[in-house]
Amino acid sequence: MGYAVAPHHSGVYPVHVQLYEAWKKVWNIKITSTEEYPHLKPARYRRGFIHKNIMVLPRQTCGLFTHTIFYKEYPGGPKELDKSIQGGELFFTVVLNPISIFMTHLSNYGNDRLGLHTFVNLANFLQTWTNLRLQTLPPVQLAHKYFELFPDQKDPLWQNPCDDKRHRDIWSKEKTCDRLPKFLVIGPQKTGTTALYLFLVMHPSILSNSPSPKTFEEVQFFNRNNYHRGIDWYMDFFPVPSNVTTDFLFEKSANYFHSEEAPKRAASLVPKAKIITTLIDPSDRAYSWYQHQRSHEDPAALKFSFYEVISAGPHAPWELRTLQKRCLVPGWYASHIERWLMYFPPFQLLIIDGQQLRIDPATVMDEVQKFLGVLPHYNYSEALTFDSRKGFWCQLLEEGKTKCLGKSKGRKYPPMDPSSRAFLSGYYRDHNVELSKLLHRLGQPLPSWLRQELQKVR
Numbered sequence: 001m002g003y004a005v006a007p008h009h010s011g012v013y014p015v016h017v018q019l020y021e022a023w024k025k026v027w028n029i030k031i032t033s034t035e036e037y038p039h040l041k042p043a044r045y046r047r048g049f050i051h052k053n054i055m056v057l058p059r060q061t062c063g064l065f066t067h068t069i070f071y072k073e074y075p076g077g078p079k080e081l082d083k084s085i086q087g088g089e090l091f092f093t094v095v096l097n098p099i100s101i102f103m104t105h106l107s108n109y110g111n112d113r114l115g116l117h118t119f120v121n122l123a124n125f126l127q128t129w130t131n132l133r134l135q136t137l138p139p140v141q142l143a144h145k146y147f148e149l150f151p152d153q154k155d156p157l158w159q160n161p162c163d164d165k166r167h168r169d170i171w172s173k174e175k176t177c178d179r180l181p182k183f184l185v186i187g188p189q190k191t192g193t194t195a196l197y198l199f200l201v202m203h204p205s206i207l208s209n210s211p212s213p214k215t216f217e218e219v220q221f222f223n224r225n226n227y228h229r230g231i232d233w234y235m236d237f238f239p240v241p242s243n244v245t246t247d248f249l250f251e252k253s254a255n256y257f258h259s260e261e262a263p264k265r266a267a268s269l270v271p272k273a274k275i276i277t278t279l280i281d282p283s284d285r286a287y288s289w290y291q292h293q294r295s296h297e298d299p300a301a302l303k304f305s306f307y308e309v310i311s312a313g314p315h316a317p318w319e320l321r322t323l324q325k326r327c328l329v330p331g332w333y334a335s336h337i338e339r340w341l342m343y344f345p346p347f348q349l350l351i352i353d354g355q356q357l358r359i360d361p362a363t364v365m366d367e368v369q370k371f372l373g374v375l376p377h378y379n380y381s382e383a384l385t386f387d388s389r390k391g392f393w394c395q396l397l398e399e400g401k402t403k404c405l406g407k408s409k410g411r412k413y414p415p416m417d418p419s420s421r422a423f424l425s426g427y428y429r430d431h432n433v434e435l436s437k438l439l440h441r442l443g444q445p446l447p448s449w450l451r452q453e454l455q456k457v458r
């Protein structure tokens with residue numbers, strides 16, 4: 001039938017990857033169910049999800065457990081069970097859920113046959129007192145029906161298993177929740193995030209993830225499909241901290257900033273994490289991003305000039321429109337930050353002026369340390385030096401040597417042409433006004449580039 005039930009819920013949620021793999025490989029299981037996602041109570045919030053092509057349906061509780069085998073010994077007396085069936089909790093569970101899934105123990109069908117008593121009476125009562133037409137389907141069809149009805153539930157939303165005692169208890173003894181970040185550097189791209197990353201890992205108490213073979217220092221978990229690999233995959237990128245209180249694990253993925261999914265997913269897994277974003281003039285960001293695409297030999301970026309990309313109209317070729325969107329949308333700063341603020345309180349968010357990070361990183365890093373509450377205080381004025389050959393601030397090594405970012409950061413390219421600059425000033429005007437209002441509301445100073453742009457509006 002392709003349906004499996006895991007003993008004592010273990011491994012279905014929070015997900016135990018090996019179980020899903022064995023189900024698929026050995027028994028070709030397609031469906032299971034759990035009471036635990038996202039949480040045992042209240043039952044009406046239980047949802048389904050699909051993980052590794054296995055459909056997990058939310059399961060309801062009927063009041064029969066291993067210790068409730070005999071009618072006469074039902075906790076609180078048999079009347080309690082009959083009450084639940086006849087208009088009480090069990091009745092409402094079925095009335096309020098379009099699809100109800102129950103699992104009861106074999107013992108409830110043996111002995112006193114309490115399972116049969118419960119469900120036969122429940123069906124009779126429903127048929128007598130409601131107009132509901134009860135239907136049943138085999139598991140595979142039922143699961144398809146479920147996700148047809150609730151397509152938005154297909155994507156799971158992972159939570160920290162240690163935030164819930166039941167989840168922690170049914171997870172695995174070998175696993176720890178200490179390998180999760182205390183803060184995230186979310187981008188946007190081309191605003192100096194790699195420099196920030198380099199400076200952060202210089203701090204003795206700050207530890208980053210290990211590199212990914214595909215996306216280098218970035219894990220890119222919350223924004224796209226890596227999320228579906230599950231939290232074990234994510235946690236494996238992080239070291240086990242030697243001291244959970246004083247060590248600060250973090251990751252930076254510059255695509256998180258404008259991702260629709262990332263704030264919600266991050267808030268679900270690491271709700272207490274601090275969030276750091278760096279902003280530069282969105283026009284400069286767009287231009288730097290375009291240059292980045294050209295040096296990665298993106299065919300559309302090589303084919304079209306910057307002005308053609310930013311000014312392309314609705315009837316422009318698809319490749320040009322796609323490139324334009326990717327180039328311009330991350331610069332809608334206020335909208336993206338508002339989305340993060342839907343899920344994280346303002347005191348967990350730090351907005352860094354990327355221009356200041358570039359010219360005066362030590363001051364910015366002092367601010368970052370204060371925001372994170374990380375100790376000991378690290379003296380970046382001594383640890384960083386301006387490298388005139390690179391034209392940027394770099395890490396100072398022994399004997400006056402420097403460790404700077406590679407060629408792909410701080411590229412040499414011609415300045416932006418005036419017509420593109422004028423076009424983008426207009427394009428980002430409203431977004432920048434919104435950003436100034438947002439910063440005002442948060443009680444944060446306006447970066448100098450934003451003040452200059454706002455002067456153009458007057």
Ligand SMILES: Nc1ncnc2c1ncn2[C@@H]1O[C@H](COP(=O)(O)OS(=O)(=O)O)[C@@H](OP(=O)(O)O)[C@H]1O
Nearest residue numbers: 189190191192193194195288358392393409410411
């Ligand atoms: N110290 C230091 N060293 C090198 N580069 C620095 C530094 N501080 C800020 N910047 C600016 O960072 C820009 C690259 O930004 P990101 O690291 O966020 O780019 S990426 O999204 O990770 O590709 C990069 O953009 P480009 O100048 O367009 O290459 C730099 O201007």
